[in-house]
Amino acid sequence: MLKSFVHSLLKSAWQDFDHNRSSEVIEIEVSRADRPEFGDFTSNIALTSAAIKGMSPRELAQQIINRLPHEGIKRLEIAGPGFINFFLSDEVFQRALRGIILAGERFSQSSHGNGERVQIEFVSSNPTGPLTIGHGRQAVLGDVLASLYSAIGYQVSREYYFNDEGEQVNMLTRSLWARYRQVWGEEEPLPEQGYHGEYLVKIAQNLKERLHKPLPHFDTAAAQLFKEEALSQMIACIKDDLDLLGVQFDNWFSEATLHKSGEVKRALEMLDEKGGIYEADGAIWLAAEKYGGTKDMVLIRSDGRPTYLMVDIAYHINKWNRKFNYVINIQGADHHAQQLNMKAAMRILGYPEDFLTYGLHQFVTVKEQDGVKKMSTRAGRFIELRTMIEDLGKDVVRYFMVARKPESHLELDYALAKQQTMDNPVYYIQYSYTRCASIFRNAGKFIPQRWEEVDLSLITQPVELDIICLLDRFPEVVKEAALTFAPHLVAEYALTLAGKFHRYYTDFRILTADQTLTQGRLALLWGVQSVLRQTLQLLGISAPEEM
RNA sequence: GCGCCCGUAGCUCAGCUGGAUAGAGCAGCGGUUUCCUAAACCGCAGGCCAGAGGUUCGAAUCCUCUCGGGCGUACCA
Structure with a gap:
């Protein structure tokens, strides 16, 4: 690369100048010039080390220039307060181009990762409804990040963690049952906190055609049946949406397996062995605050049910046991506190600090005639990802989602994006x-x-x-x-x-x-x-x- | 109250491991096509980088404070 070429020239000149190593070691910095008149590359070495050497920056720059090899250099200049500007010869550029052509599709790749294993977990939306624009941003961010990591030499696994156990799923199940009764013409209200979206009606109708029975009682067997149906249909729907976006996962991880296998219980025992938990008010708490968390968190409720954090800790132990060198979780900004507490749990368990990192992103807002609207599933103010892809096309959606830095809010002028696709x-x-x-x-x-x-x-x-x-x-x-x-x-x-x-x-x-x-x-x-x-x-x- | 993120052109945003005259797209105005696809190109206009202090040879960039917006602060997930 051109930069390292210049760096090596400068380094040899500096070592020649500083041959007795009288001064402290300084970092040799080379950067790409941002104006043509400053050359191709520029270094501020004379500015940063003038004080150490007791010389004026320009005088020092001259000393360095006197010792720079001439091969590959068209011209050298001292500019401004003491920058050294490098003008490279045409042959150097031509050689670089030849290298780029020779590298072909491998040019973007490097061996930085040394084949280490990285897992990237993203989307992980509850399978209780179709994906929205917000999930779309996360899906694209995670997917592109995964591609980037594999380009720089890591072995990457994309993972989707789905919640198929607990209150949300019960609510989904009961909502589907209510819809099922409704398609049979019964007066069955949806649960108040249930899922009111139309998508469950379709699933209920399909189920009706398969079962041919009205099923008047929500008994254990019905609960099981409706749960399985709801989950499998929702996950299929999410997979379809992601497919339209061109996002594919290597692994779909079920939360329920963590309970069934006893991993949740074992996780609690591990935390106990490390002295990271205590009992209070009939619940079991994680001593998160002592380890950098926001505050101590309940792991086991007083009724004996584990909290989300408890299960998530078990999940991360599971990731560790799968021998990933690093795991990265992409999450929305609203999970910030959760992340700090999860990191605290990792510290208690004694995992390396860099094992788990979070990629945080802000939300997507949509601009319409009557002002900016925030996506809210509960309030029914949301645009389905699928709708957006159908309107704008996969390429445009992916670009929009990834063109802004993740920690900035993404304001989408939907109408404009829709009508002005050619611009x-x-x-x-x-x-x-x-x-x-x-x-x-x-x-x-x-x-x-x-x-x-x-x-x-x-x-x-x-x-x-x-x-x-x-x-x-x-x-x-x-x-x-x-x-x-x-x-x-x-x-x-x-x-x-x-x-x-x-x-x-x-x-x-x-x-x-x-x-x-x-x-x-x-x-x-x-x-x-x-x-x-x-x-x-x-x-x-x-x-x-x-x- | 406390914690995190953001505040740069009319709009949407880059630039933030400090560097020499702050950039792009869109919107506005004016031009370019006998020639490899004009889904392109060129020009004009547009900025006290939210504000105030501080550190530095040098600050949009680092530190402190203030103001404004978002998010979090559950025995929800």
Whole structure:
């Protein structure tokens, strides 16, 4: 990579200058210049170490420059208060492009993760209704994060944890039963806290056709039957919704299995052995506050039933036992306190601090004529994810969901997104890919046997070198996006690259009369298209050959 | 009250491990097509980076406080 190339030059110059190591070790920093007149790369080393060396920054910069090797460098400058600006030679860029072409689809990948196992748990919505736009954001964030982690060399598993036990499920079951009675024409009110959505009516109707019996009594057998039916139908519905979004899970984990296997009980015993629990007011409590939690939390209610946190702790022990090196949970901002308490439990159990991390995201609000509306399932103010995908298409939805940084609120102008789809950045990015494809279709005799062997000596335009510089940055972007839970960086990057390419395409002809020039430019486009394809792949957005 | 997140162009948002003149898209105005797809390109206009202090050679970025918005603070999940 270009950056590490410059870094190595600077390092050798610094070591030469500081050969007696009289001063403390300083970190050598190289960054990409953000203005063309500042060169390709810039370093503030003279600014940060001037005080240590007792020299003025500009004088120090000159000393370093005197010791810099000349190979690969077009020009060096001292600028402003003492920045060292590097202007690289064309050959260095051409070499970088060759490397990008050679790497092909592997260019975004690195071995940072060393094949360590990462589990990413996301969505994990209760199977009590269809997914909403809010779940959609989490689904896309989790899915893209998973792709990013696997790109940087981790072995990734996507997991969905579903609640198939407890009060919510009972409520769902009774709601379905009420709907079932209703489709038989009986006056059966829905439970007050029940699920009022239309979707249960459909399930009830299907059930009627299968059973052919009115089932007047909600007995144990009926409860079991309706529970199984409700759960399996709801999970199928959720899977369908996720499928439309292009999100697929490696594992669906049932909460009920944790109870059946005795893992919940065992988890409590483990916490007890570590001295992390105590009894009070007839309940069993987790001493969370002492370990960084927000406050002590009830694990076992006074009636003997475990709380959600208790079961969740058992679930995380289960994850640990499955030998994941790291687990990441993607959750909405409303779970913040829960996360701190879960972390406290992990500390009590003695798990490494970095075993569990949370990726937090803010909610989606929808803007309509009468102002901003917050999604609320209970108040019936929500838009189903499925509706949105049908309206806007998978690619647009995925882009919208991932284009903002997770910790920002995502305000969606639904009407605008719906009617102005052609002004959408997604199409802008996709079109840049399509343009490349189109040129290759027209290139005919210019298509070389091997792209990596093309003569690049005529690729010297500033725009061209600038594009190579941007391509070169891609692996860094992928890595940063993964490690800092910032998938939006990839979306941002794709947009920038598409913009640079569109401008280049407008200003320069690719297919010319000159064989060498044409092949060189085609090679550049080959690199551009390859990186565009990789960004789209990471985002889960399609890369169309024609539009 | 306490904890976390956010406050940058008219709108939606990047930039925040401090760096040299704060960016993009949309909306507005004005241009570009005998030529590889105009789903594109160019130009104009638009900002006391919520506010006040502090640290620093240097702050949108770090620290403190204030104001404004969201979320949490259950023997709910």
